[in-house]
Amino acid sequence: GTLIKTKSGKVFPTDCSDWQLLYESIPAELKKLHSDGHKIVIFTNQKGIQVAKVDRTEFRKKIEAIVAKMGVPIQAFVSVAGGMYRKPCIGMWEELRERNEGVEIKLEENHSYADRFFAANVGIPFKTPEEFFGKSKEQEPWGPPVFDPKLLFAEGITQLEPADAPLKSEKQEIIVMVGFPGSGKSTFARMLAEQNGRYVAVASETSTACRCFVMKCGMEHAQHNIRYRTLTAGAGEISSMVLRIHKGKYVEPTKEEGFQQIVHVNFQPKFEEKHLENLYKMYLIE
Structure with missing residues (x-):
């Protein structure tokens, strides 16, 4: 202290x-x-x-x-x-x-x-x-935080990468969502895909196109989102161990797995009230 x-x-x-x-x-x-x-x-x-x-x-x-x-x-x-x-x-x-x-x-x-x-x-x-108290002239070295929520609000950030990727296809397709718990998968789409191979196989058998949407959300960002959700919606906490296990086992999806396209999704939070936006922009994890 x-x-x-x-x-x-x-x-x-x-x-x-x-x-x-x-x-x-x-x-x-x-x-x-x-x-x-x-x-x-x-x-x-x-x-x-x-x-x-x-x-x-x-x-x-x-x-x-x-x-x-x-x-x-x-x-x-x-x-x-x-x-x-x-x-x-x-x-x-x-x-x-x-x-x-x-x-x-x-x-x-x-x-x-x-x-x-x-x-x-x-x-x-x-x-x-x-x-x-010690009158030291040397400042304690420390780097910027791994995740700064205010950077999400910078101008010029597109929702999808590549920017010209269609959000919805005109044809029937299967979408596999990939990302940490708390990364916004449920908010972005009302579906969760936990086993890529299973859905790619279904898409292949039915000749249905399959795209992969990867949430651009690191572990610290996910921790921040979970903390915000707990503070504002009373949702339960997800332990850091769960997130570390996900990080340790995560393998970046590739087209070789059978995906027609891999789209990266930038997290773009929306708020109904200003005080909720102000809270989100604060540092919430220790």
Whole structure:
């Protein structure tokens, strides 16, 4: 975390007393911020409380002990489940704004990819503990996210590749859909084809043309879509293991399998309400 680390040296604390300051200078830095008129806020994901791996009362005592160590007023928001309150989603940020109506909100530090994305989603600067408390001049190296949902809205992206591929054929045909769970197959067409060979064989026997539509949607994009669907429609989560298995076994379709044409489909989300579009454009996976 930003403020503390484990005393045990383990990645995760052994219990709620297993913590120490990340930097001894942190209380002084926070006191200076407080005296300059800043409000200090902690946002933390603690799903372990929901699944009973962390005792709620003991964790509350831990937060109180941390606040006492800092010696300044601190407001803490703790997400104990999934949904809109878990970072990088901005539910806790919106709760902060609601509880501090009329107060200008500016804050600068967090730590982890979820926190980087959380900062990006709410539009605030990001600094690592090393940069903010340790006064390091070196920025932590990290690449851009594998999937950035905002790039889907760039101009000039056609729905199909090749662009002149017909969406519907004038003649009867069989279409095989290929893509990750959550890649938009059901939205694009009301059919799922899980066994290519079976449908190609049927097409061959009946002299029916068979085209393959491949969803241009990587694993991270599929995770994003599944997360969005869970947040907005209450759909169940699909585990990352399922997606990794799909990725490991996936073989790109070829015409040699008997397809008349292979068409790649760009994911083009449509929204009935602006707030749903705004949510989709945020980073939703950790």
